[in-house]
Amino acid sequence: MKQISLQLPPFAPDYSGACSALFELGGMIVIHDACGCTGNYTGFDEPRWYDGESQVYCSALRQMDAIMGDDEKLIGRVLRAAEDMHPKFIALMGSPVPTVIGTDFAGIAEEIQQRSGIPAFGFLTTGLRLYDVGASEAFLALVKRFARPGASEPKAKTVNLLGLTPLDFYVGGTVKALHSALEQQGWNILASIAMDTDLEKIRDSVDAQINLVVSQSGLAMAEYYKDMYNIPYVVGLPVGSEAADELFSMLEQSAEDGQNRILSSGHGQGNYQTVILGERVICNSIRRCLEVDCGLEGVAAVGIFSPEPRLMGSDDLSATCEDEIETLLNESGCTRIIGDPLFKRLLANDNKAEFFEFPIPAVSSKLYWNQCVPIIGDQIFTWLPKMGRR
Template sequence: RDMDAIMGRDANLVAKIREAAAELTVSFVGLVSTPVPAIIATDFRAVCRMVEKETGLPTIAVRTDGTRLYDRGASAACDALVQKFTAPIPHDAMRTGLGVLGLTPLDFSREERASLHALLGREDTPIRFFDRLDDFREAARLKELLVVSPAGLKAARRLQRQWGIPIRAELPPAFIHEAFSAVLSRLAALLQDGQQREILIVHQQILANGLRLAICQRFPALPAGAVTVGSFFLLDRELQWEGDLHFRGEQDFHAYLQAHPDAIVIGDALLARAVPEPFGGTLLDLPHFALSGRKAPMHPSRTLEYAKNSISN
């Protein structure tokens, strides 16, 4: 409770955790900060020590404050798990396997995750998707890390610094072509007239970068800089191309479309709510669960109807 946090009654929280741990089969305890503990600077290291002493369970703290977006919290949680559980190994130890970081249900639908699992599973190497605690414990033994969303970058770079594991921040081209074939086909139909139009991809950065590469390869006649990535979420400088955009809010997105009234926007249909009137461009639906809570693309004819209903509701 807020008053417990403000008055420093940490023992109450520890007692509740002890009772829960006695009833559940758990491997560790995670403390995720909310605005009040963040404002009063709760000493989470001390609370973690108290919990570990009372429960015998390893405990991590995710120092969120309730004022930022989902990817920062996911990034902090993944990094905290790596810090706590990755076991040291000799630097000359044999390395094997591929680790996939950032495969969260907020960034990928169930079907997209299954497609990526199947594609990577064809490779003759063990894969760790960091969905089990053992994957974090054995992370230092990995031969390579594949980061598929910005939420996994911080943890991957920690593993790279500490254990020299190389990183690839990308999605396999075969996955992009398979998972987003419908978007690419609709884009091909729009570009048939040969008219030069700006293309804006709005999603998490690594997926958007992969889709941009697929578009540039499929349509080599597009001029340099015709495809731009924009995101409301983390935009890592090392992965940015010149001209990529970080939208601080819907107003920035709205302003971009006012400046590019004929653009093709590849993004969640919910973005239609922020499209200026009049707008002569096209919105191709690319669902982002973190944005709208939708997992599958809708029929093109329903995009504007969906947006209008979302506004009225």
């Protein structure tokens, strides 16, 4: 019952995250459903759908198909479409109905690959998990399949960006600002996975000296690069001025000693004055900026999607449903809230906390995804002027 929402829409599901991770890479994406899930992704979870080109299809699953389990019908449709579209790969996505009937997506993908000669993936997305899980699984599958095998000598001052989708970073200037900030520090970006990149860059991504994990969905991919290619990673975003310099210093250190690092923060010890709600890495990075650049204490970074213990300190918080978010906002005693505009619906009438709107596409979808809030470098102070700077 905790998962029931009365005020908030459902957050973006796992198949939307997986589709978003693959959107720009020239593959054919097939969502196995009766049109509802495909429409949910293209209409509400993918801002690039209106301006870009991608091969996203619905399998048009019907009641009798579900009852009879006719996988050959799905395979035939995919093969016929592939003959016309010539995709670089084929990706099958699950939805709730195939989950209930136990569709073997891995087996179907293997059959399609053998008969077409085109690389194929079968993702066990269900629509019952959140977007960050689906994106993480898709990113990991990408690098396992397309990254060039075998270790190589890393190229100096090169970096991959791991975990980019519009569900966290919009389609506006955030990614360009991130590229610019790193390039100003002398870093050359090999692969920006998976916005503003392609499969060839992913193949050569193994030459990077270091990986920068910019969202939780990039962490599993970073672990794979470390295990298979011994490429270390840093987790965080260059938000603010002094906090950004701290992150850049971590990149230099990790490139030198090969150790993984995660952007750290102070300890609120339960006395929270400022609460930031959203994706874990983004919230942690904004928190560090408020601590280092603004001198604020008692800043809580609250992850509202899938919990990830590896990115959480002992006193970090999670609020993964409407009830938990509402309780936190109204009972924590905080005086500042940074979060999606829809969270204002959850504030009690007597809650006098100052609210800073930070739209999250995975929460409020198209309602606010054109209202991109800049956070990279000093840009954050254009919308958080009242926080002050030391």
